[in-house]
Amino acid sequence: MQLETYISDLLYRYDCVAIPEFGAFLTNRVSAKVHETTNSFYPPKKVLSFNEQLQHNDGLLSSYIAEVEKIPYEVAVQKISKHVKSIKSYLVEGETITFQNIGDLMLNNEGKIIFEPSYHINYLTDAFGLTQFVSPSVSREAHKEKVEAIEKVIPLTITPEKRKSRPYLKYAAIAVVALTLGGFAASNYYVNQIESQNKIAQEKANEQLDTKVQEATFVISNPLPAATLTVDKQVGIYHIVAGAYRVEANSDKKVKQLQDLGFKARTIGENKYGLHEVVYSTFDTAEEALKELRQIRINHNPDAWLLVKELN
Numbered sequence: 001m002q003l004e005t006y007i008s009d010l011l012y013r014y015d016c017v018a019i020p021e022f023g024a025f026l027t028n029r030v031s032a033k034v035h036e037t038t039n040s041f042y043p044p045k046k047v048l049s050f051n052e053q054l055q056h057n058d059g060l061l062s063s064y065i066a067e068v069e070k071i072p073y074e075v076a077v078q079k080i081s082k083h084v085k086s087i088k089s090y091l092v093e094g095e096t097i098t099f100q101n102i103g104d105l106m107l108n109n110e111g112k113i114i115f116e117p118s119y120h121i122n123y124l125t126d127a128f129g130l131t132q133f134v135s136p137s138v139s140r141e142a143h144k145e146k147v148e149a150i151e152k153v154i155p156l157t158i159t160p161e162k163r164k165s166r167p168y169l170k171y172a173a174i175a176v177v178a179l180t181l182g183g184f185a186a187s188n189y190y191v192n193q194i195e196s197q198n199k200i201a202q203e204k205a206n207e208q209l210d211t212k213v214q215e216a217t218f219v220i221s222n223p224l225p226a227a228t229l230t231v232d233k234q235v236g237i238y239h240i241v242a243g244a245y246r247v248e249a250n251s252d253k254k255v256k257q258l259q260d261l262g263f264k265a266r267t268i269g270e271n272k273y274g275l276h277e278v279v280y281s282t283f284d285t286a287e288e289a290l291k292e293l294r295q296i297r298i299n300h301n302p303d304a305w306l307l308v309k310e311l312n
């Protein structure tokens with residue numbers, strides 16, 4: 001079984017793909033970057049990592065294999081378990097396991113799995129078609145430096161213009177200034193008069209408005225109590241699925257039963273098969289979701305599974 005092919009398919013759509021009893025491949029979004037030295041432009045991408053602690057079966061990989069190979073879910077789980085045992089035996093013998101388009105796995109001196117990711121494929125679908133490229137350096141002309149260099153070689157001198165003295169022009173200029181000052185004084189006096197009249201009118205209008213407000217004042221003897229609503233909105237992409245129902249009324253009934261048991265249950269819409277999915281709760285991180293899934297399987301429903309999906 002080409003396990004890496006199924007994992008590679010799921011990494012395009014999900015941020016966490018767990019292999020039961022082995023570990024999980026995680027993806028982390030990285031923004032586009034520019035290397036200043038080489039002028040290389042790198043598109044945004046998903047960076048792969050491996051967490052050996054996440055070994056619980058969330059149902060994602062098993063369900064996908066069962067769907068693709070048209071086999072029962074239990075058979076898919078058994079095939080994964082057999083393949084994992086084979087991988088572990090090779091690692092113990094000191095061999096390096098290569099997952100095509102994902103990376104290499106090996107054991108260190110302490111018996112821990114070391115993962116070296118592959119950079120051949122970008123699993124970020126938003127960056128489809130974008131590749132790395134190198135741009136030539138942009139040359140900018142230093143115009144200021146050129147002008148300063150020219151001024152040093154050819155100094156510029158300004159010769160003042162000689163004009164004949166005309167005394168009558170001086171008196172004409174004095175007359176224009178006097179008329180201008182007089183116009184400004186008259187204008188300021190007129191503006192001040194207008195502002196004064198506006199202020200008096202505004203004060204009268206305010207007095208009349210206060211009188212009307214006082215006459216219209218009334219008291220409510222029995223005011224209605226203030227109502228406080230608390231809305232608990234669940235956010236996240238990790239959903240613990242309780243079941244899926246063909247009839248919507250049955251899914252609503254299941255939600256009510258789970259809510260009576262203390263779960264933050266709700267419906268998240270229809271899946272691709274037209275079934276109404278009911279979840280126990282929704283979480284922001286895979287760690288929180290897997291921890292809650294473990295408790296639900298032990299204490300309530302051993303068939304519960306984890307769905308990684310971004311809701312609209």
